[in-house]
């Protein structure tokens with residue numbers, strides 16, 4: 001009975017808690033055609049660890065290829081670096097640019 005309750009709690013928490021903590025939303029705009037694309041980065045499964053050298057902190061790295069589905073199909077490449085607590089440290093983008101959520105929603 002106690003164990004079942006624990007499992008249920010865990011399941012509920014993992015579902016409701018996934019919105020803010022383990023998913024990072026990326027909003028980009030294609031340089032070529034201007035299409036705005038929203039991409040999801042799963043912070044639990046899309047990141048690979050990079051061990052720091054000497055005194056450097058370990059970081060997480062993620063490369064994401066984003067392809068729009070409306071116009072030109074050109075891939076946009078985004079490379080992201082996160083710190084140990086999975087906060088974004090740096091990002092590089094090729095083929096497009098990062099836009100804010102507000103810009104993405106606005107039309």
Ligand SMILES: [Zn+2]
Pocket residue numbers: 030031032033034035068071072073074
């Ligand atoms: Zn495009």
